[in-house]
Amino acid sequence: MLTKRARPVAYYDDVPMSERTARGNTDSFFSGHTSVTATASFFMAKVISDYHPELGAKKWLLFTAALIPPAFVGYYRYRGLRHFPTDVMMGTAVGAAVGILVPHLHKITNKKNKNLSVVPYTGNYSGLLVSLKF
DSSP states (O other): OOOOOOOGGGGOTTSOHHHHTOTTTTOOSSOHHHHHHHHHHHHHHHHHHHHOGGGGGGHHHHHHHTTHHHHHHHHHHHHTTSOOHHHHHHHHHHHHHHHHHHHHHHHHTTSSOOSEEEEEEOSSSOEEEEEEOO
């Protein structure tokens, strides 16, 4: 995990001590469930907007609709005392960035101008090869 931030449940006296000190209660930041949901919904919005350029200025409707699934997931993670609101907001932001940038970066490599190349690499090691030509 990025930080050792305690989950909100650790601060409630009404909750049994065994649950407040349970394993994994320091994995609050940022909300992975919200992040994955945002990645999927924003990825879909980006791909649909790329395949349908005739939408024009109405593309904002797709991206607004893409906020609905992570908002529900984040709300229930907050209500379940698993995350703080800032954990949910950061998860949504990271997920949205990944969901938009992945198809965008793959679209760049298909253009005639191949100055930027992003290629996954597997072998003895797994990683990402990023090449920028000047």
